[in-house]
Amino acid sequence: MKSVLSTVLLALVFTASIEAGAFASSAQPDYKDNAVSGITTGEFNDKRMQIAEIQEKTRGDNGEAFEGERRIDGSMAQKVVRVATTSGIRLTSQHEAGKQQQTVQTLALSSSAGRQNEDGGACSECPEMIPIPGNKFAIGKYTVTFKEWDACVAAGSCGGYQPPDNGWGRGSRPVINVSWDDAQAYIQWISGKTGKTYRLPTKDEWEIAAQAGSTSDYYWGNDVGRNNANCDGCGSEWDNRRTAPVGSFKPNAFGIYDMMGNVWQWTDTCWQGNCAKRMFFGGSWNHRPQDMRAITRNWFDTNKRMRYLGFRLAMTLP
Structure with a gap:
């Protein structure tokens, strides 16, 4: 019996080491690439701003280290944020954005880009999409679930790949153990099935959708609080144990669920121009609250x- 237990423990340690190493290997700092900073050179020239990248090393599951990047106004030491307005997204200081936050958060979304065919008819297979105010894109109300993924496999698509659920259950839980390449297979299938053109969000789109006009660390405030998300230290019943069913927590001001916590989310943005590596955001059930902030990002091989x-899905709107 002791021999069997020793073997199982050794296997668990080995698996954890591989996972930690894979995550840590992607923690490469970036100080120059405008695509990663998310702010164009022109915007900074116009406002005569300087970029200061503060490297914030944090620890996640099994000692996984990664980097958060915070953009600072050199003269006022305030966060530079994007504010979603009805006329678009603009660069502003945290102080100025704070005055607008209440107005932005009261924006009501009266329509959905999903649940309809191209001719306006009902589309039960279409994912529910949330149009982002002042922008020509919509993003998934929820992350893609196991139920949605398994439908793709049942239809003979997605390469027949059935990602393991770690024994936590499938159904309405977010699909996990899927690569960027796997996501592309699903996108090809759901686009063909519904007649719509889906894709992954870009880095900038993900940040805009996640912040939902807020200027705080999290879209519900600067304090992680309790039971606002699923992470290692969020105060939920799933913390550092397993994923939660999608929609288990309050949505952000745009009506989007689980943009922070539960699972990290792939984006379509290449890492420093290398498209064999793609960026992902949002934190997860087994990473610390600091990792959920929109300023924290990482990359993996596709x-x-x-x-x-x-x-989660995105789509371009006319």
């Missing part, structure tokens, strides 16, 4: 599959 990594 074929990487992890138990804390999923995706």
Whole structure:
């Protein structure tokens, strides 16, 4: 019996080491790439701003280290944020944005880009999409679930790949253990089935959708609080144990669920121009609250599959 237990423990330690190493290997700092900073050179020239990248090393599951990037106004030491307005997204200081936050958060979304065919008819197979105010894109109300993924497999698509659920259940839980390449297979299938053109969100789109006009660390405030999300230290029943069913927590001001916590989410943005690596955001059930902030990002090779990594859809609007 002791021999069997020793073997099981050794296997668990080995698996954890591989996962930690895979995550840590992607923690490469970036100080120059405008695509990663998310702010164009022109915007900074116009406002005569300087960029200061503050490297914030934090620890996640199994000692996984990664980097958060915070953009600072050199003269006022305030966060530079994007504010969603009805006329678009503009660069502003945290102080100025704070005055607008209440107005932005009261924006009501009266329509959905999903649940309809191109001719306006009902589309029960279409994912529910949320149009983002002042922008020509919509993003998934929820991350893609196991139920949605399994429908793809049942239809003979998605390469027949059935990602493991770690024994936590499938159904309405976010699909995990899916790579960026896997996400593309699903996108091809759902686009063909519904007649709509889906894709992954870009880095900038993900940030805009996640912040939902807020200027705080989290879209509900600067304090992580309790039971606002699923992470290692969020105060939920799933913390550092397993994923939660999608929609288990309050949505952000745009009506989007689980943009922070539960599972990291792939984006379509290449890492420093290398499209064999793609960026992901949002934190997960087994990473610390600091990791959920929109300023924290990382990358993996496009074929990487992890138990804390999923995706949500986006689409371009006319």
